[in-house]
Amino acid sequence: MQVSIENLGKLERKLTVRVPADQYESQVKARLAEVARSVRLKGFRPGKIPPRVIEQRFGPQVRGETISELIRNSFNEAVGKENLRPAMAPEIDTTGQPTDGQIEYTAKFEVLPEIGPIDVGQLEITKVTSSVTDADVDAMIETLRAQRREWVPAARAAQPGDMALFEYAAQGSDTSGSFRHPAEGMDRVGTILGSGSMTTGIEEALLNRVAGDTVTAEVDFPADFREPALAGRRAQVEAKLIRVQESRLPEVDDAFIKAFGIADGGVDKFRADVRANLERELKGMLSARLKNEVVGKLVATHAAIDLPQGMIEREAEMLAQQAQEQARQQGQATPGPEAYRDVARRRVAAGVLVGEIARANNIRLDNRRVAETLASFASTYEEPERVVELYQRDPQLMGGLQSRVMEDQVADWIADHAQVTEQHLSFGEAMRPS
CATH class of the missing domain: 1.10.3120 (Trigger factor, domain 2)
Structure with a gap:
């Protein structure tokens, strides 16, 4: 095997490798012979398939596999001989055909940098x-209890931590004109008061209210609000509280465990x-x-x-x-x-x-x-x-x-x-x- 190396840049290298063609041909013959012994083709007895049939049916595949293996093995040997450390797989260029008794290919790749001692x-x-x-541990157990809490009706005014089910509509005007959401009627949603998931303005307006109460509030909706029509806008909101529920945490008993x-x-x-x-x-x-x-x-x-x-x-x-x-x-x-x-x-x-x-x-x-x-x-x-x-x-x-x-x-x-x-x-x- 003959190897020449060319520096194309700080880390770029080009290897030109020449391998004797008879090495390639001998490997092809050995592979085809192995195929002839093991393959089963209709109309032929095992091990009695004519060489021309083996060549016709399996020659291209065998030659492709052989050239790939030859390049892979010779490339690894070449970079080892030249003390190169490729950063990635090389870009291979070859005809794959013997010329003047040799098979030649070029391999372009980058190498890992020589850093030197790292102190x-x-x-x-x-x-x-x-x-x-x-x-x-106590805090995590409380978190696990909260994840398995039950919501039960609360016959009282809404407090922080309660689940509030309500209907609302929002309307206002800005540089893009007047707007209303929803266009007709009211949306029904639920939120945990104090969580901020529905905007603080609405949640605060619902505190200390009981089911059936209607509230109004001027609300600045955040830019990432769930409803694109309201995101980043200020609107007058009318909300009607439908139901208030309080959480009931499970006991840490055998059933819970x-x-x-x-x-x-x-x-x-x-x-x-x-x-x-x-x-x-x-x-x-x-x-x-x-x-x-x-x-x-x-x-x-x-x-x-x-x-x-x-x-x-x-x-x-x-x-x-x-x-x-x-x-x-x-x-x-x-x-x-x-x-x-x-x-x-x-x-x-x-x-x-x-x-x-x-x-x-x-x-x-x-x-x-x-x-x-x-x-x-x-x-x-x-x-x-x-x-x-x-x-x-x-x-x-x-x-x-x-x-x-x-x-x-x-x-x-x-x-x-x-x-x-x-x-x-x-x-x-x-x-x-x-």
Whole structure:
């Protein structure tokens, strides 16, 4: 095999590779012979199919597979010989036909940058610590009770926290002219007073009112109001209170506990399970906070490194596709990949730097940590064993999980070698996105 290399830019390379044609032909013959022994064709006895028939039926496919494998293997050998680290799959150009006893192809690709030693000892990292207290367990149990509350009629005036069912109409005028919503009659809606989900103005007007009362209020509707005809407008609202309901929380008894799959152990087992879930969530959030802190500082100190443009473009396209999918579900439009280039560049820089630190310091993927992470993630589902099986069968899912674990390992390694200041936060503070 003959290899020549050409620099097309800071990170762009072009390899020209020549492989002896007889190597290719011998592989084609071997594959065709294997096909002849194993294939079954109507009208021919096994192993007795004429070579011309094998060539006619399977030759193009075999030759295509052989040339692809030959290029893949020789390319990997060539980049290894030249000490190159391709950032992405190469762009291959070849006729695939032997010429002058050789098969020639060119491969254009970008390489990962040569960063050199990365001194993480100078990074100043803030590491958040936290723990789950009894009060946090109590608060979560109250949240679970609230999620299973019942609404019962209240024969009194409406108070904050009550569910109010009412009818309303809004009308006004602005630079676009007069308007009314709905055009005729009244809309019937429900809201929890004090939640702000229906606008504070209407909810405040309904407080201390009883079923059958009619109220009016001048309301400034927010720009994201559910009714586009009223969004961002001021209107005179007339509302009639139809029904008031108050919430009734369930007792933390055996029936309540069994709803969470706990048949034995009572309140103590229930509290232990709640604490375990909170601790798992907290562990994940603290890990995410540390990774964000470490990667952010790492990228900031290496802001000028050259990065493969192909990786940035691919990341920007992926981010744009994800945003478009979410926007499509909400009936909205999003910008194209160009709007995500800055975020994409930071992500690529993070991946390159994390990968270089792992390579330079011989940080290997901890398979036990992968298994623990998968088990923890799967435990949030009703059938965790099926989730584990799904990941084990899907190389793409497992690859993503392994990448996240490796990032966590590198973040932990950096934190062990950087200048770290610990900051203790309460559970609630720690769980808020940073």
